[in-house]
Amino acid sequence: MSKRKRGSVAHRDRTEFFEEGKRLDADPDTRELANCWLCRTRIDYEMPANTTSDSHNLDHYFPVSTHPELQDDPDNWRHSHASCNQSRGKGDANENGLGEPMPEWW
Numbered sequence: 403m404s405k406r407k408r409g410s411v412a413h414r415d416r417t418e419f420f421e422e423g424k425r426l427d428a429d430p431d432t433r434e435l436a437n438c439w440l441c442r443t444r445i446d447y448e449m450p451a452n453t454t455s456d457s458h459n460l461d462h463y464f465p466v467s468t469h470p471e472l473q474d475d476p477d478n479w480r481h482s483h484a485s486c487n488q489s490r491g492k493g494d495a496n497e498n499g500l501g502e503p504m505p506e507w508w
């Protein structure tokens with residue numbers, strides 16, 4: 403099963419991804435799963451995606467720049483803050499995407 407998804411289907415999946423995060427966030431038992439995978443704090447699911455820095459943003463575990471084939475693969479999607487994804491930029495997850503950057507005195 404490696405059939406490519408059509409655009410409309412991919413779009414629906416993205417909406418569902420946001421809705422899934424919203425559902426997880428609403429339940430204290432699963433809230434952790436809906437947190438930003440970059441900074442591990444809560445995302446503002448009340449706001450539409452990508453409207454504020456605390457709002458939801460669909461991030462890719464493997465950046466689209468290096469793994470374009472995974473762009474529409476839900477397994478590669480992560481919940482993140484719009485601001486966190488932005489500051490992450492095109493950086494590599496293995497390098498600096500999982501924590502704070504090294505302090506300058508390190």
Ligand SMILES: [Zn+2]
Pocket residue numbers: 438439440441442443482483486
């Ligand atoms: Zn974040």
